[in-house]
Amino acid sequence: MDLHHLRLLRELGDRGSLAAVARAMHITPSAVSQQLRSLQRSARVPLTERRGRRLVLTEAGRALAAAAIEVSTALDRAGRAVDAYLDNPAVPVTVAAFHSAGLTYFGPLLSRAGLPPLRCSDQDVPQAGFPALVADHDLVLAHRLAHSPPWPADRLTVVPLVHEPLYVAMPAGHRLTSKTSLTADDVAAEPWISVREGFPIEGVLTAIAAAAGRPLEIVHRVNEFTVVAAIVAAGGGLALLPGYTSRPDPGVALRPLADLPVGRRIDVLTRPENLHRVAVRTVLDALHEIAAEHRRPSRA
The missing domain is CATH 1.10.10.10 (Winged helix-like DNA-binding domain superfamily/Winged helix DNA-binding domain)
Incomplete structure (x- = not known):
């Protein structure tokens, strides 16, 4: 009826x-x-x-x-x-993030006054796996390479958070630290640490190999950037590290790639109806403020 x-x-x-x-x-x-x-x-x-x-x-x-x-x-x-x-500004909000974003944003969010109760979760998934996370979380911090296919905006809302540069990381005493910037030819002959297949950043290494005209030697595959930095500092190879969301390591030097646009987008994914909630919008505003505070290279 x-x-x-x-x-x-x-x-x-x-x-x-x-x-x-x-x-x-x-x-x-x-x-x-x-x-x-x-x-x-x-x-x-x-x-x-x-x-x-x-x-x-x-x-x-x-x-x-x-x-x-x-x-x-x-x-x-x-x-x-x-x-x-x-x-209701006090309804709990669930936030999921990949590891380096969780490292950067969870602490400041939880210590920030005036926010609703938060339920944080780290999600180490391939790039294609982020959209599905909105079914279980109010806000999902996701990353993708700047020129990779966009998120499926027909079934979720995408809120850009920050464009983060990626730098070539090397041991502090490496011969390439004498240069202020590098090219694909400079780094192609070095051993490399990559993320696992299907994860963002892997595509940059593919682009470096294509620009240099030779395949890269991948000796380690590690997703966690703090672990990657420790391997780099120990002389285990070169890697790509993000400029805003990686922890400074005195044993690691960062240099930009001059001949390739190297960066990733960090976006917030959510179901459209979630943005009708005051509590969710409050947390999203806080994420933007924290992103602005961190929008400077760690060490380059």
Whole structure:
């Protein structure tokens, strides 16, 4: 049964005529009749009957009109409950992030005054796995290379957070530290530390190999950047490290690549309806503020 049709039935019982209902609802009497006939088709007994020139409710019609009041009241109560939920600044917000973003953002978020309760989760997934995380988390911090395919915006909302440069990391005493910037040819002959297949940043190494015209020697595959920095400092090879979300390591030097645009986008993914919640928008604003505070290279 359609709620609008139930309301028309109730109005007929209260107002006593099709013309009065039509005036109150700003529609024509024929439209009222047509919609009441649609309601009648869903009922097993007559809801209205003719008394002279007037159309009145039967006993069953009056019972259904009374039920319509209860339905309308319940829906109004439900709407108010939803509004209270959306406007409540203290409803917990769930935030997921890949490792280096969690390292950078979780601490400042949790120590920030005025935010709702947070439920944080680290998610080390391939680039293609981030959109699915919005089913279980209000906000998902995701990363992708600047020129990789965009997120599927038809089923989620994408809020850009920051474009982060990537630098070539090498041991502090490496011969290439004498240069202020590097080229693909400079680094292609070195052993490399890469992320696992399917994860962002791997594509940059592919681009370096293509620009240099030779394959790179991948000796280690590690996703966690703090571990990568420790391997680099120990002389285990070169790597790419992010400029804003990696921890400084005195044993590591960073240099930009001059002949390739090297960077990644950090975006916040969410279901569109989540942004109707005051608490979610408050956390999103805080993420933007924290991103602005960290928008400087760690060491380059």
